Amino acid sequence: MKIGIIIEREYLTRVKKRSFLLITFLAPIFFAALMFLPALLMTQADKFDEKKTIAVVDESTMFIGKIDDTDFNTFIYLDNDIDDAKNLVKEGVYDGVLYIPGTMLNVPTNAEIYSEKQIPMSVTSHIRSSMKNVVERQKMLASGIDPEIVKASATSINVQTIRMSEKDGEQKSFSEFEFILGLFLAVIIYFVIFIFGSQVMRGVIEEKTNRIIEVIVSSVKPFELMMGKIIGIALVGLTQFLIWGVLTLAISGIASTFLPTQDVFSAGTVMSEPIAEMGVETTDAGTMTKVFEVINSINFKDILWCFILYFIGGYFLYSAMFAAVGAAVDNETDTQQFVTPISLLLVIPMVCSSVIATAPDSSFALWMSMIPFTSPVGMMLRIPFGVPIWQVAVSVVILFITFIVFTWLASKVYRTGILMYGKKVSWKEIFRWIKY
Numbered sequence: 001m002k003i004g005i006i007i008e009r010e011y012l013t014r015v016k017k018r019s020f021l022l023i024t025f026l027a028p029i030f031f032a033a034l035m036f037l038p039a040l041l042m043t044q045a046d047k048f049d050e051k052k053t054i055a056v057v058d059e060s061t062m063f064i065g066k067i068d069d070t071d072f073n074t075f076i077y078l079d080n081d082i083d084d085a086k087n088l089v090k091e092g093v094y095d096g097v098l099y100i101p102g103t104m105l106n107v108p109t110n111a112e113i114y115s116e117k118q119i120p121m122s123v124t125s126h127i128r129s130s131m132k133n134v135v136e137r138q139k140m141l142a143s144g145i146d147p148e149i150v151k152a153s154a155t156s157i158n159v160q161t162i163r164m165s166e167k168d169g170e171q172k173s174f175s176e177f178e179f180i181l182g183l184f185l186a187v188i189i190y191f192v193i194f195i196f197g198s199q200v201m202r203g204v205i206e207e208k209t210n211r212i213i214e215v216i217v218s219s220v221k222p223f224e225l226m227m228g229k230i231i232g233i234a235l236v237g238l239t240q241f242l243i244w245g246v247l248t249l250a251i252s253g254i255a256s257t258f259l260p261t262q263d264v265f266s267a268g269t270v271m272s273e274p275i276a277e278m279g280v281e282t283t284d285a286g287t288m289t290k291v292f293e294v295i296n297s298i299n300f301k302d303i304l305w306c307f308i309l310y311f312i313g314g315y316f317l318y319s320a321m322f323a324a325v326g327a328a329v330d331n332e333t334d335t336q337q338f339v340t341p342i343s344l345l346l347v348i349p350m351v352c353s354s355v356i357a358t359a360p361d362s363s364f365a366l367w368m369s370m371i372p373f374t375s376p377v378g379m380m381l382r383i384p385f386g387v388p389i390w391q392v393a394v395s396v397v398i399l400f401i402t403f404i405v406f407t408w409l410a411s412k413v414y415r416t417g418i419l420m421y422g423k424k425v426s427w428k429e430i431f432r433w434i435k436y
Helices: 001-016 019-045 083-092 119-140 146-155 175-209 212-216 220-258 261-268 272-277 287-296 299-330 332-351 353-358 363-368 373-387 389-417 427-435
Strands: 054-060 073-077 096-100 113-114 160-164 169-174
Touching: 001 019, 001 220, 019 220, 054 083, 073 299, 073 373, 083 096, 083 113, 096 119, 119 146, 169 272, 175 220, 175 299, 175 332, 175 353, 175 373, 212 363, 212 427, 299 373, 299 389, 299 427, 332 353, 332 373, 332 427, 353 363, 353 373, 363 373, 373 389
Parallel strands: 054 073, 054 096
Antiparallel strands: 096 113, 160 169
């Protein structure tokens, strides 16, 4: 079949390119580095941070002995005035001097650090936190409030969301994690559609400019040529995703053997704060258990199938339009007036992503996931929150029906446009081609 030959040509031409091989095999290494490098640097932080000695000149005397030493900072309290302390810093005796001026009426709320080198943010953050605790304690004592009672009365309230369904029963859900996952999937779909759709457009423009198209259409129908390009490049994208997934998992597995996950989380409790914000009480020992609980709450199998369906449907729909644009113009410079309106259709759900993710079951979110031009991004934002199967089915059917209709319309533009040269095409001209 001729369309099969075109698909094979488009596929093999692209997967054999050096750029394809570099991006395909280097991207997983880059993704794995983003995942593990921060954790590795955190576990090796003591090798990068230099221990600093900070002199403290406290004219208020309120904070003397109240700013604790850390693993990387030592605080020395001086009786010198600030000018003498500055000279000691210049002589290299101390790395910096913390100056807390005295006040007559109010407790001191300002401080200054003098140093010849930039003081790390962790140091200023530690000083700020220590001073804040001292001042708050002093104010409570002045008001007749026992700080220990206040500390004992501090209570953490966790509200766990549990989603009920007839299919899966009761399951815990974590909205913040689901929002991040949905936004991540939507961004991938958004960029993939434009990247591979643009490849279809550039391929058509290149063949049209080189007059290769005239030779090709003498043996195949324009519609077969357009579909062959679209499907061939789609297979390139799926191949790339498959390789990325396998290599990322393999590299992550290898990296985890050299970088034990438990040590990473116990070293800095990297995930404890984000997980705590999701309504899960965490401790250093139980952080990993909570992380896996969050991950297990997501149905990755269903998400993967939906991702593939919306990737294929969204790509086919937009690629048909991009192919029509490529056939209508002679160079990429002339594509802007046609690509911009097409791009806006997919940009709308990205702009409204926070609204969709905040209320995934609202009417607005439902329509964004049903309208075929916005559903690839809109539905990916909703999927992690759990979407009824009938909504997914209806959305996919509408998406593929729209793809068939627009492919038929695009083929009419493609059939006429690929043999048009040296003429500036307008929207009016394109609509006239569709009516032929």
